[in-house]
Amino acid sequence: MRRTSHETDACPIARSLDAIGDWWSLLIVREAMGGRRRFGQFQKNLGMARNILAARLRRLTELGILQTVPAADGGAHHEYELTAKGHDLLWVLVALRQWGDRHQFPEGPGPTLLVDRAQRLPVKPLELHAADGRLLGPGDILLLSVD
Amino acid sequence: MRRTSHETDACPIARSLDAIGDWWSLLIVREAMGGRRRFGQFQKNLGMARNILAARLRRLTELGILQTVPAADGGAHHEYELTAKGHDLLWVLVALRQWGDRHQFPEGPGPTLLVDRAQRLPVKPLELHAADGRLLGPGDILLLSVD
DNA sequence: CATGAATGGTTTTAATATGAAACCATACTT
DNA sequence: AAGTATGGTTTCATATTAAAACCATTCATG
Numbered sequence: 001m002r003r004t005s006h007e008t009d010a011c012p013i014a015r016s017l018d019a020i021g022d023w024w025s026l027l028i029v030r031e032a033m034g035g036r037r038r039f040g041q042f043q044k045n046l047g048m049a050r051n052i053l054a055a056r057l058r059r060l061t062e063l064g065i066l067q068t069v070p071a072a073d074g075g076a077h078h079e080y081e082l083t084a085k086g087h088d089l090l091w092v093l094v095a096l097r098q099w100g101d102r103h104q105f106p107e108g109p110g111p112t113l114l115v116d117r118a119q120r121l122p123v124k125p126l127e128l129h130a131a132d133g134r135l136l137g138p139g140d141i142l143l144l145s146v147d
Numbered sequence: 148m149r150r151t152s153h154e155t156d157a158c159p160i161a162r163s164l165d166a167i168g169d170w171w172s173l174l175i176v177r178e179a180m181g182g183r184r185r186f187g188q189f190q191k192n193l194g195m196a197r198n199i200l201a202a203r204l205r206r207l208t209e210l211g212i213l214q215t216v217p218a219a220d221g222g223a224h225h226e227y228e229l230t231a232k233g234h235d236l237l238w239v240l241v242a243l244r245q246w247g248d249r250h251q252f253p254e255g256p257g258p259t260l261l262v263d264r265a266q267r268l269p270v271k272p273l274e275l276h277a278a279d280g281r282l283l284g285p286g287d288i289l290l291l292s293v294d
Numbered sequence: 295c296a297t298g299a300a301t302g303g304t305t306t307t308a309a310t311a312t313g314a315a316a317c318c319a320t321a322c323t324t
Numbered sequence: 325a326a327g328t329a330t331g332g333t334t335t336c337a338t339a340t341t342a343a344a345a346c347c348a349t350t351c352a353t354g
Binding site for chain 1: 153157158160161162164165166170173174181232234236238246249251259260261263265267271272276277278279283285286287293
């Protein structure tokens with residue numbers, strides 16, 4: 001009767017969700033991308049229960065999304081930082097951000113803007129391209145089984 | 148003591164996760180994108196408990212991600228279909244799929260391939276572009292507060 | 295060096311969510 | 325008219341979440 005696992009599903013979406021498909025994990029990753037590295041920073045910024053945060057940090061570390069490193073300031077406590085696997089969640093976060101901006105702000109545009117660092121202009125929606133570079137829309141893709 | 152809500156957070160990522168950040172919702176959306184429309188189809192394909200499927204379908208409908216329509220075959224039961232808001236989750240699913248394919252298949256490449264319909268070649272990783280079209284990497288973006 | 299406060303958790307307890315199975319009403323088939 | 329499929333709801337046991345209290349180290353201060 002524990003939570004149904006999708007860890008070994010054939011579908012990569014299911015496997016991803018099994019790893020980070022809960023209410024908190026991606027918010028922790030978001031904070032980590034914003035430069036937060038310590039237990040207290042995560043807890044304060046997210047306002048979440050400390051036991052749950054501890055459990056999530058442990059799990060994200062086991063999954064290789066975060067890693068613990070000796071404190072940067074030589075202090076005794078360790079810090080959490082994103083691995084390459086964790087950093088690569090950026091595109092998931094961007095997709096969630098863009099969907100949220102488009103559909104979850106009925107009261108008007110949200111208070112944050114994802115911009116291009118050079119020009120400070122809002123970025124375009126994520127794009128999917130074919131191998132040859134053509135821009136693909138929802139109708140232009142197909143899921144193949146390689147079995 | 149209920150689940151902490153992020154429904155009114157300033158962050159669009161948090162709002163998105165509040166809506167669909169659980170273990171099942173996006174899998175239901177995935178099934179809907181694959182053409183599944185009926186309770187029994189979702190239940191069979193996902194193998195999930197019927198009561199929680201019912202609860203999720205209700206919630207996704209309330210959120211405007213699914214809508215119920217009279218059965219296509221004139222039958223008495225209704226069917227579920229994606230709204231525009233629901234269809235727009237495609238990019239989130241693609242992002243999760245690509246991350247999963249890259250990091251959650253330690254045993255080798257997964258059994259599915261997202262391909263371009265015209266040429267049947269695997270699509271490229273999602274791309275983020277600046278307003279002027281420049282391809283942006285993780286270091287090229289910035290989050291601005293508009294307060 | 296002793297004391298107090300901050301940090302990084304763990305433990306305890308209560309409420310809620312999940313999962314499995316049984317149940318039930320309606321619709322459809324024969 | 326009887327039997328079966330569909331689309332749920334109910335019940336119950338277990339797991340997860342949240343809040344708060346607790347505790348051990350570490351760090352700063354006198």
